[in-house]
Amino acid sequence: MTTVLITHPAFLDHDTGEHHPERPDRMRAIDKALSSDIFSRLVRRDAPLRDDDRDYIALAHGPQHLANITDAIEHFEGPPKHIESDTVASAGTWEAARRAVGAGLDAVDLVMNGETGNVFCQVRPPGHHAESNRAMGFCFFNNIAIAAHYARAKYGAERVAVVDFDVHHGNGTQEIFWSDKDLFYGSTHQMPLYPGTGALRETGVGNIFNAPLRSGDGREPFEEAFRSRILAPLHDFSPDVLLISAGFDAHQRDPLAGLELVEDDFRWATEALAEVARRHAKGRIVSMLEGGYDLRGLALSVAAHVKALSDAAA
Numbered sequence: 001m002t003t004v005l006i007t008h009p010a011f012l013d014h015d016t017g018e019h020h021p022e023r024p025d026r027m028r029a030i031d032k033a034l035s036s037d038i039f040s041r042l043v044r045r046d047a048p049l050r051d052d053d054r055d056y057i058a059l060a061h062g063p064q065h066l067a068n069i070t071d072a073i074e075h076f077e078g079p080p081k082h083i084e085s086d087t088v089a090s091a092g093t094w095e096a097a098r099r100a101v102g103a104g105l106d107a108v109d110l111v112m113n114g115e116t117g118n119v120f121c122q123v124r125p126p127g128h129h130a131e132s133n134r135a136m137g138f139c140f141f142n143n144i145a146i147a148a149h150y151a152r153a154k155y156g157a158e159r160v161a162v163v164d165f166d167v168h169h170g171n172g173t174q175e176i177f178w179s180d181k182d183l184f185y186g187s188t189h190q191m192p193l194y195p196g197t198g199a200l201r202e203t204g205v206g207n208i209f210n211a212p213l214r215s216g217d218g219r220e221p222f223e224e225a226f227r228s229r230i231l232a233p234l235h236d237f238s239p240d241v242l243l244i245s246a247g248f249d250a251h252q253r254d255p256l257a258g259l260e261l262v263e264d265d266f267r268w269a270t271e272a273l274a275e276v277a278r279r280h281a282k283g284r285i286v287s288m289l290e291g292g293y294d295l296r297g298l299a300l301s302v303a304a305h306v307k308a309l310s311d312a313a314a
């Protein structure tokens with residue numbers, strides 16, 4: 001089986017205005033990196049607009065958030081506008097946000113039906129800061145939490161895990177998963193840093209595993225934290241499907257944070273996660289892009305991540 005790449009040109013039309021770090025050029029940088037010959041075996045699919053996406057958005061967020069976002073951006077006109085302190089919408093945002101959700105839903109279909117081993121969703125806007133009832137931190141809908149709920153509702157997955165190595169804590173995913181023991185959330189992130197959550201003591205119902213790192217930390221503290229605080233409990237949890245919030249802003253080149261990872265660290269983390277998925281989840285991995293704001297650091301890191309996914313799927 002080969003890795004499937006799900007993306008769509010509509011992600012370029014989510015216009016966040018000038019000088020916003022979460023910008024369309026991120027997609028172009030990844031497109032270029034994944035056009036290399038070494039990715040010629042990737043199966044490429046369009047991120048869909050799905051008729052049923054609202055049902056699953058509402059499962060993760062509740063109907064009120066869906067109604068609020070729909071009212072705010074479905075018929076958006078005029079120049080890009082802040083809907084929250086960091087989160088900007090434009091005329092293309094509604095379609096992009098729905099296709100980002102749709103990518104996750106299709107990816108779950110592919111791995112749960114055994115059509116492929118793993119999938120990388122190259123999407124924007126990202127999702128992991130979106131809480132059950134709040135858009136924030138460049139995120140409208142929590143793409144990965146929606147995918148997790150979908151895996152349970154549609155396929156009867158009993159235990160679903162999200163591992164998040166974005167440099168920021170995924171406060172939204174944590175909040176949505178907080179009191180559900182069959183949903184696992186594990187995160188490495190820099191602390192203190194936006195959004196301020198992610199302390200060790202935040203444990204939900206024993207299903208939340210936070211591994212905060214300090215500015216300046218590089219490979220060794222990252223690997224130690226990832227092994228002991230994420231991989232060990234993830235093995236014990238034994239997920240039916242493993243989802244990855246794949247942010248690459250812990251790269252040393254990234255302008256928004258101070259961790260010192262390099263692309264090879266994302267290769268290592270991906271291989272380690274693929275081993276857990278192989279042992280417990282029939283290899284099923286759905287990885288969804290979150291952050292990563294230095295275009296070169298992002299392109300190199302996504303290439304290392306997708307190469308490790310495709311090696312695991314082969």
Ligand code: ZN
Pocket residue numbers: 166167168247249290291292
């Ligand atoms: Zn981030």
